[in-house]
Amino acid sequence: xxxxxxxxxxxxxxxxxxxxxxxxxxTSAPAHAGSKPSGETRQGGYAxxxxxxxxxxxxxxxxxxxxxxxxxxxxxxxxxxxxxxFNFAACSGARIHDVITSQLSGLSSxxxxxxxxxxxxxxxxxxxxxxxxTSGESACLKSIARAERTMDHVLPGAYDxxxxxxxxxxxxxxxxxxxxxxxxxxxxxxxxxVTRRSQSAVNAAADHxxxxxxxxxxxxxxxxxxxxxxxxAGHGVCSADSWINPPSLLSVDASYHPTAQGQRKGYLPALGxxxxx
Numbered sequence: 310x311x312x313x314x315x316x317x318x319x320x321x322x323x324x325x326x327x328x329x330x331x332x333x334x335x336t337s338a339p340a341h342a343g344s345k346p347s348g349e350t351r352q353g354g355y356a357x358x359x360x361x362x363x364x365x366x367x368x369x370x371x372x373x374x375x376x377x378x379x380x381x382x383x384x385x386x387x388x389x390x391x392x393x394x395f396n397f398a399a400c401s402g403a404r405i406h407d408v409i410t411s412q413l414s415g416l417s418s419x420x421x422x423x424x425x426x427x428x429x430x431x432x433x434x435x436x437x438x439x440x441x442x443t444s445g446e447s448a449c450l451k452s453i454a455r456a457e458r459t460m461d462h463v464l465p466g467a468y469d470x471x472x473x474x475x476x477x478x479x480x481x482x483x484x485x486x487x488x489x490x491x492x493x494x495x496x497x498x499x500x501x502x503v504t505r506r507s508q509s510a511v512n513a514a515a516d517h518x519x520x521x522x523x524x525x526x527x528x529x530x531x532x533x534x535x536x537x538x539x540x541x542a543g544h545g546v547c548s549a550d551s552w553i554n555p556p557s558l559l560s561v562d563a564s565y566h567p568t569a570q571g572q573r574k575g576y577l578p579a580l581g582x583x584x585x586x
Contacts, residue, residue, distance in 0.1 A: 354394030354419075356479065357383030358412045359426035362489065362576075363399035367554045367566025375400035376562070380569040382487075382576035383424060396420075404430045405467045409474045416478035422584055423479055426487045426576075428522055431467060432459045437514070438565060441507050442556065449507040453514050460521045468525035472532055484532040485583045487576060488519035490541035490553065492565055498547030512545075535583035540575040 357363055365371065365381025377397055378384070387395035396415030400407065408427055416423065437456050441449035475484055491512040498508070515538070523534035544552035552571030556564040567575060 354396070355383070355387060355390065355422045355424075356396040356416050356420055356482075357381075357386075357399050357424050358408050358475070359399040359424070359487075360403040360428075360430055361399075361401035361566060362429070363424065363426040363487075364397075364401050365399075365572060366401050367563035368569040368572045371401075371562075378572075380572050382572045382580055385573060385577050386424075386580055393421075399426070402430065403427060405471050409471055413474060413478045416475065416482070418480055420479035420482045423475055423482045423484045424487060424580055424584075425471070425475070425484065426489070427471070428464060428468070428518060429489060431464060432456045432518065434514075437511075441503050441511060443502065445502060446504045446507050449503070450510055453510050457514060457517050460518055464518075464521050465525055468522060469529070472525065472529040476529070476531060482531070483584055483586060484526075484529070485535050485580055486522055486526040486532060487535040487579055487583075488522055488537055489515050490537050490567070490571070490575060491515050491545050492553055494545040494548040494551075495542065496547075533583045535579035537575050537579045540578060541571065544571065544575070 361367075361376060363381065363383060364376050365378030365384065366376045367378075368380040369378045371378045377399065381397075381399070383395075383397055383399060387393070387397070398412035398415060400412065403412070405427055408425070433456055437449075437452045440452040472484065472486075475482070492515065493503075493508040493512055495512070503511075519534075519536065519538065523536070526532045526534040541552055544550055546553050546555045546565075550570075552568050552575055554563040554566050554568055
C-alpha cells in the first residue's frame, strides 16, 4: 500500500472522537454528550457518569446515542448488585462540562455511589492520537506537550467544579473517580508510524493525566481515585493479551478503548476496591 494511501486510511480511523485518555480512540458516529440517560431515571442507588470509557465503547454491542454497552464496568457492577437503582448516564464523547450539565439529573440525597471516568476528551487526546499515528514523532511529541499543559492549567479547576457539582447533587454518596490505562504495552512494539519514543510518551501522558485526576479526587472529601493502570499492566496494544482495542478500519468506534476483558478485569475490580470507604 502506498504511504499516502496508508496515511489517508489512518486519518480516517482516528478522525472520530476518542474517549480515552489515552484512551479512547474513536467512535465512527460519536454521540451527543448531552444525551439523556436511557430508560427511566431512578433516584438513589448507583450512578455512573463519564465518557466512552464508562459507557463501554469497544466492549461489545452498544445502544443509543451514548453508545452504552452491557459489558461496561458500570453495568457489570449494577448486575452484581441487582435490586439497587442504577442510573447509567455515561455518554460517549462527554467532557467534564457535559457531565455537569447533562448527567447529574438522576443523582439525589439517596444516591450512595457515583463512579466517574472523564477527562480524556477535555485535554484533546483525540487530536494527540491522530497526530501520533499520521504525522511522525516530532509532531506527536509536540501534541502531547500541548495536552499536558491543558492537564496542568485547565483540568484541575474543571475537575474541582465537577466534584463540587456531584457532591451537591448527591451529598451522601461515595464518589469514585476512575483513571485511564496505558494504551500501549510497556515494551515497545511495531505500531505503524507510532515510534517507540512516541509510544512511551503516550503512556507517560496517561500517567500525567491520572496524577492530575487523582490529586483532585483525593483533595475532595468523600471522593476516591481508582487507579486501573496496575490491572492493565501487560495488557496494552501489542501485548499478547491486549485489553485495549488497536486502531482498526473494521471497528473504528472500538479503537483504543478497553475490550470486554479490560472492563471486567481492569475497571470493575478497581471500582469495587475504591467503593469501600
